[in-house]
Amino acid sequence: MKIIRWIKVHSVELILATFLLPALITLIIFQLIPTIWTIWFSFTDMALIGKRLIHPRFIGLENYVKLLNDPIFWQSMKVTFEYCLASLVLRFVLGLLAALYLTSKTFKGKTLMAAVFLLPYIIPGVIHPYVWISMLDTRYGTLNRILLLFGLPSQSWVYKRAMESVIMINSWAGYALAMLVLASAITSIPKEYYEVAEIYGASRWQRFTKITLPLIKYPVMLSMILIFKEDIDDFTYVYMFTEGGPHYRTELLSLYAYHKAFAYFELGYGCAVGFVIAILVFILTLAQLKLGGT
């Protein structure tokens, strides 16, 4: 009886609570369970095909020991570090610059600016590397023409400078993430702060470093964390552009995990690499939060 009365009193809340269920169930089945499985699979010799897909053997830390002695793993660690660091700097600086243009009073043409700034972010990621073909071509590419203009030797971007090329494509395609986060943070700063600062004779630079930057500290950190997570995670560009080559010089960790699982069919080993990525994201996020002073 008591239960029935409780249900009657709280019927509205109960209906609202059921609203949560579809999302939660989907998340648990397709996000949480695979995550737990990744950890579990990484301790087995699971393969993508054959008997070991159905009856994997528990092999303890063997995958991780193999990982530590795997030169290609360390190579891709190094490559991933370079890629993430360079992309982080470029994507953040470009994004901040774009956000400042979008929010400043001095510069006209906000609608045009927003449309142009968002273009690369909106077109699908798969075509980003293709769009860059004309820039990176060795003989007639735009970049080499510019280099020639300044009397510099032209570069073989795709062969010799594959990493730099991928970083350029990535920062071209992805700076808008930081732009969106930072622009919305800057617009929410009350105008009065700047007016008062102007009355007291604060210069433009002072207004930026003393008002804007401290007030967008958390969005800055948030955007950096989001950028880092996206870069360490996404192998679309290297997959489309170089497939990890030449000589594993663009084999990012994420691509390595994919290759191990789907080209060499070592699902367990791939999962170990995937779990390493998760740990890296976790550690660096914590570090960034600590550095941000929270």
Next chain:
Amino acid sequence: MSGDILKRIAEPSLQVVGYVVLAVMFLYILTPLVWMFLTAFNPEGGPFLELPKEFTLDNFVMIFTGEPIKGRAGAAHPFYMTRWIQNSFFIASVALLLVVTMASMAAYSLSRLDFPGKSLLMTFILLIGFMPSMAKILPLFKLCLMFGFVDNLFGVAVVIASSILPTQIWILKGFFDSIPRELEEQAWVCGCGRFTTLMRVVLPVAGPGIAVVALLSFLGAWGSFTIPLILIRSEDLYPISLGIASVFIHNPGEIGLAVDYGPLCALSIVYAIPSLAIYYLTRKYLMQVRLGKMEVR
């Protein structure tokens, strides 16, 4: 006095420098895109920026009919453009519907309901979304084998929706939080039912939020590459992203070799049009996303 003069000189010159930097940024952003646009209409496009001597639609005809253009070798791989477009549209629209429905229900509930452990649940949702996809995408293959979701467009859409869901719940919760509960209570006092209130009061006010979520989930699903790459095996079911890869993928480092640039650019443009269109429809609301709520750590 001297400061005044300095200011009078500094301000305009700063503006000039600003516009120059802006112009450089525009060039950086637009040059690759301009090449794509020009080459799509160029009968003999190459991997370099040039104005086409004549204007042609052959490249667009070619990607839809698969007929090789006169005087040139056909693509190494056949085109199934119409089928790819259908597949991509199916995936994107199912994912969009799923995300918008599930995220708005969950976000409304999270915004209006108070229960112990709510902030824990919100953190859980955020963490799930923040888990790198490589740390969960490999077992997805096995999971989807069990569900029969491998080589199944609906399955792909569900998986994509689940990966987009967490952030969208957070964004929408922010929008629902900004609608005062008093507004709803007033509607109830005036004799509106719960459901009518939801439909007539809450949803219209949260409209911008839902538009943004629709935009982001469409973009995510339409451009998705990794999840279809893992879950779709048969070429019949390729979305455009895998289709492009199947036609134009090259050996490592061989970009710029043996690629038919005209059709490639035409295909890219066709692929980008729906994304641009849905951005155009929802652009007004995009800037309204306040990530302020996400600052709660």
